[in-house]
Amino acid sequence: MTDTPARATGVSAAAPASQDAAPADHVVSPLVEITGLRKSFGAVHALQGVDLKLAPGEVTALLGDNGAGKSTLVRCLTGVHPPDAGEIRFRGEQIRFHSPDDARQLGIETVFQTLGLIEDLPVWQNLYLNHELTRGFGPFQLLDKKSMIAQSRAILSRLDVNVPNVRATVRRMSGGQRQCIAIARAANWGRTLVIMDEPTAALGVRETAAVEELIDRLREASVTVLLISHDMAQVLRVADTAYVLRRGQTAARRAVCATTGDELVGLITGAVLGDAHA
Amino acid sequence: MADTQAPGRLDPGLSFGAAARFAAPIGLGVVFLVFFIATPDFLTMSNISDLLVSASILLVLAMGQQLVVTVAGIDLSVGSNLPWSAAVLGYAYTSGWGLTVSIGLALLAGLAAGVVNGLLVARLNMTDFIVTLGTLSVVSGLTLLLTSGNTVPVNSDFLRGLAIDGIGPLRWFWVLAFVVAALVGFLLYRTRTGTYLLSTGGNIEAARGVGIHVDRIRLIAYASSGLACGVAAVLFVARTGGADPSLQTDLLLSSIAAVVLGGSSLFGGKASVLGTVTGALLLQSLINGFTLVGISQYYQPIAVGTVVLGAAFISRFQK
Numbered sequence: 179m180t181d182t183p184a185r186a187t188g189v190s191a192a193a194p195a196s197q198d199a200a201p202a203d204h205v206v207s208p209l210v211e212i213t214g215l216r217k218s219f220g221a222v223h224a225l226q227g228v229d230l231k232l233a234p235g236e237v238t239a240l241l242g243d244n245g246a247g248k249s250t251l252v253r254c255l256t257g258v259h260p261p262d263a264g265e266i267r268f269r270g271e272q273i274r275f276h277s278p279d280d281a282r283q284l285g286i287e288t289v290f291q292t293l294g295l296i297e298d299l300p301v302w303q304n305l306y307l308n309h310e311l312t313r314g315f316g317p318f319q320l321l322d323k324k325s326m327i328a329q330s331r332a333i334l335s336r337l338d339v340n341v342p343n344v345r346a347t348v349r350r351m352s353g354g355q356r357q358c359i360a361i362a363r364a365a366n367w368g369r370t371l372v373i374m375d376e377p378t379a380a381l382g383v384r385e386t387a388a389v390e391e392l393i394d395r396l397r398e399a400s401v402t403v404l405l406i407s408h409d410m411a412q413v414l415r416v417a418d419t420a421y422v423l424r425r426g427q428t429a430a431r432r433a434v435c436a437t438t439g440d441e442l443v444g445l446i447t448g449a450v451l452g453d454a455h456a
Numbered sequence: 457m458a459d460t461q462a463p464g465r466l467d468p469g470l471s472f473g474a475a476a477r478f479a480a481p482i483g484l485g486v487v488f489l490v491f492f493i494a495t496p497d498f499l500t501m502s503n504i505s506d507l508l509v510s511a512s513i514l515l516v517l518a519m520g521q522q523l524v525v526t527v528a529g530i531d532l533s534v535g536s537n538l539p540w541s542a543a544v545l546g547y548a549y550t551s552g553w554g555l556t557v558s559i560g561l562a563l564l565a566g567l568a569a570g571v572v573n574g575l576l577v578a579r580l581n582m583t584d585f586i587v588t589l590g591t592l593s594v595v596s597g598l599t600l601l602l603t604s605g606n607t608v609p610v611n612s613d614f615l616r617g618l619a620i621d622g623i624g625p626l627r628w629f630w631v632l633a634f635v636v637a638a639l640v641g642f643l644l645y646r647t648r649t650g651t652y653l654l655s656t657g658g659n660i661e662a663a664r665g666v667g668i669h670v671d672r673i674r675l676i677a678y679a680s681s682g683l684a685c686g687v688a689a690v691l692f693v694a695r696t697g698g699a700d701p702s703l704q705t706d707l708l709l710s711s712i713a714a715v716v717l718g719g720s721s722l723f724g725g726k727a728s729v730l731g732t733v734t735g736a737l738l739l740q741s742l743i744n745g746f747t748l749v750g751i752s753q754y755y756q757p758i759a760v761g762t763v764v765l766g767a768a769f770i771s772r773f774q775k
Contacts, residue, residue, distance in 0.1 A: 282667050294662035296655045298725045303651060308666045310648045320646050 207270065209234040209371060209402050210255070215264035217250055224250040226426040227264065232371065235400040237393060239413040239434070242423035243446050248406050251423065252373055255404075256288050257281035268370075287368030289360050290375055301344040301351070302330035305363050337362050337395055340388075354385025358392055365396050372396065373404045378412065390416050410439040422446055479770050480717045480734035483763070487738060491745035498748055505627065509619070511740035512633035513691045517707055518714035518736045519640045519729070520570075520684025524584075525715045526644065527677045528657040528724025532588040533573055534685050535708030536596035539701050541566040541689030543599045546608030546699035555612055562693075563686035569595050570682015574675035592708075599701045608699045615694040629691060636687065641729040653677060657724025706757065710739050713764040716771060739763065 208231040217225040225247045232238050242248045253259045255266065257275030265272050268284060275281050295304050306326045312319035330344040339358040341351065348356060357377055364372045374393075378386040393416045396403055407413050413420055414434055422429040422445040429452030430445045444450030491498040517534055524531040545562035549555060569591060576587045618628045644650035655663040656673045664670050688707075693699055716722060717738060718731025739760060746756055 279667055288665070290665055294659070294665040296658040296662055296725065298658045299651070299654060307651070307655060307663075308668050310651060312648065319648065321648065321651065 207234075208232055208267075209269060211267040211270075212251075212255070213265055213267075215251070215254060215266070216262045217247075217254060217259060218262055224426055225254070225261070225264075227428075228423065228426065229428045230421055231431075232402055232404060233419065234402050235397065236418040237397050237403040237405055237416055239417035239420040240404060240406045240423065241408075241410075241413065241420055241442060241446055242429075246423040246446075247426040248423055249375070250426075252288070252375060252404075252406065255281070256286060256373065282367075284371075285367070285369030286371045286373065287364035288373040288375065289357075289364045289377055295348045295356055295360055297349040298347055300347050301334075301341055301359060302327045304348055304359060305330045305333060305344075305366065307363070309367055333362055333366050334359075337365065337392055339392065352385065353381055354388050357381060357385070357389050361389065361392055361396075365399075365401055368401070371402045371404065373406075375406045376408065377405070378407075378409065386412070410442055413442065414439060422452060424448060424452065428452075477719055479767060480719065480731050480738055483717065484734055484738045484741065487741045487745060491741070491748065494745070495748050498745055503744070503748070507740055507744045508737075509627055509629045509695070510744070511737050512629035513688050513695065514707060514710050514714060514740055515633040515733060515736040516636050516684050516688040516691065517711040518732050519636050520681030520688075521711040521715050522640060522718075522720060522727060522729065522732045523643075523653065523677045524681045525712075525720050525722060526653050526657045526724060526727040527674050528660070528722075529577060529584040529674065529677060530588065530712065530722070531570075531573065531678060531681045532585060532708060533569060533591040533595060534681065534711055536592045536599060537566055537569045537682060537685035538689050538692060538707060539699065540569065540595045540599045540602075541686045542693050542699035543603045543608060543701050545689060545693050546610050547602055549610050549612065550608055555614055559690055562689050563683060566686025566689060567679060567683045569685070570679040571675070573682065574678030577678060578671040578674035596701075603699065603701045605701060607701070610693050610698050615690075616697070618691075619694040629695075632687070632691065636684070637729055637733055644727050644729065649673070649676065654725055654727060657726075659725070706760070709764065710736075710760060713739055713760065713767065716764065717767045719771070721771070735767075 210230070210232040212228060212230040215225050215228040215230075216223075228247065228251055230238075230240075230251070240248055240251070250259065254261045254275075257278040257280050260275070266275075267273070273280075273284070296307065299307075302323075303326070311322040311325050311329075313322045314320050327344055334341050334344065337358075339355075339362050341355055341359065348359065351359065361372070361374065361377060364374075377393075378389050381389065390412065393403060393405065397418075405413070405417060414437075417434050420432050420434055420437065420442060422432070422442065424446065429448075430450075432442065432445075441450055445452050488499070497503060517538065521531055521534060541562045544565040545558050548558035548561045553561075573588055573591055576582045576591075577584050620627075622628045623631065642650075644653060652663065652668045652670075652673045653676070655666075655668055656670045660670055663673075689699075714735035715732050717735030718733070719728045720726055720731065742759055742763065743756055746759065747753075
């Protein structure tokens with residue numbers, strides 16, 4: 179178990195790792211490149227040729243109306259659904275996920291809309307869920323509580339997440355704190371890519387601001403983020419690039435600094451014709 | 457969960473909730489006090505010693521039940537799994553297969569029933585209480601087939617020694633029950649598997665989301681409960697000197713009651729090994745005291761049921 183503490187140093191350690199794949203041409207080489215992705219469920223064609231590139235260390239927003247294929251795309255990217263056609267390249271190599279475990283192996287972590295924290299477990303156990311540090315070997319592995327508690331504090335303070343007591347159960351936390359813990363967990367283990375599915379959908383104004391600040395800090399730490407959001411203002415605030423899906427196809431790709439909320443809304447509804455296969 | 461929670465900070469105004477958390481120890485204290493006043497025979501060395509011996513069987517069963525309840529399940533099959541394992545032990549022993557093999561087969565028989573439960577619940581996603589209710593009936597039928605409905609006597613000096621002797625003042629039954637409880641506590645609070653058991657019970661979608669193999673974890677819980685039935689069956693045969701296929705269905709309710717009394721949530725995700733131990737002791741003391749005082753046996757199920765209903769009522773305040 180010598181590799182686990184090293185991985186546990188998380189965000190700061192992950193940053194150089196995600197870049198050293200292409201140190202020279204980091205502008206060009208995308209972390210994830212999806213081309214012509216198709217997925218159907220019976221007669222429902224959820225994805226009909228989606229193209230998407232995620233630049234390393236950037237926050238990419240994924241927009242689209244209900245049924246545009248956002249969730250299906252994310253599920254293909256996290257190994258839940260195998261795509262029917264098209265390819266997913268990860269750091270230039272074509273990959274095929276057979277299960278969510280495969281995606282996790284590559285350091286892809288997801289923050290779900292419905293949180294995914296265990297309320298009756300303390301914060302530190304949630305942060306280390308399925309990544310527990312242990313001592314001993316073979317069938318006699320004991321949880322290394324001390325290290326996990328200490329490093330949980332480090333993980334949270336590095337991301338400036340305000341949780342006074344990591345030994346308290348998640349049940350005692352506010353909605354914003356919970357979402358921040360869930361994101362911190364994903365960022366810590368998602369060494370290459372963190373996918374967030376509407377992370378602020380259920381939060382109040384102040385809590386939303388805290389989560390957005392956290393996303394900014396992830397960018398500063400060079401974590402690649404794919405952000406699914408319905409909130410145009412939020413996308414304009416936190417994302418670098420926005421992709422719009424419409425009826426299972428990529429309708430447009432826009433640099434956030436060169437677009438407006440109105441244009442994005444138009445692209446989503448189809449009022450503005452996209453430049454498909456951007 | 458005491459050792460994973462924030463150190464002793466209770467919200468003020470939750471005094472009823474706090475009382476609910478300590479329902480089992482408070483109840484145990486009350487029962488001891490009442491019977492101590494009612495009869496001089498209760499608080500004697502020999503009676504307490506016997507009480508703990510009979511509590512050991514319930515305790516082992518309740519520990520298995522504890523694991524299943526932790527993953528938000530329930531195992532109703534323990535009611536017939538224990539007589540089944542006992543019958544296998546008796547059958548194997550009277551067939552002349554030797555005690556070691558017979559005990560091994562009894563443990564295996566209990567484990568097998570647990571694994572079947574686990575596979576049906578976890579892999580086929582069938583409802584836990586229907587599945588275990590079904591196996592409760594199937595296994596009791598198997599037991600009757602195996603024994604033709606007759607009690608199988610088991611005459612073994614080793615088993616008799618297990619029931620009567622011990623290390624110094626410590627009876628073997630206590631030692632065994634302690635070891636089982638310690639193992640379950642260790643599993644729950646000190647190992648990954650324990651964390652996954654608590655997570656699976658607490659929020660199965662979230663557990664699946666972080667990549668925990670929840671099916672395997674639920675299977676482990678039911679299989680452990682089956683194995684616990686096997687262990688309890690060995691103790692049971694040692695204590696009664698035989699396998700009676702028709703007896704001990706009240707242990708089913710008591711095993712669930714002990715877990716509920718101990719403060720574990722039937723919705724899963726919360727476990728308290730110490731609480732369950734206390735709950736088992738409370739129920740056994742109640743039955744023991746009733747017998748000593750000379751209250752008719754017919755009142756015992758009423759008393760146990762009332763305690764269980766009381767515990768269920770109190771657990772409403774445990775949020």
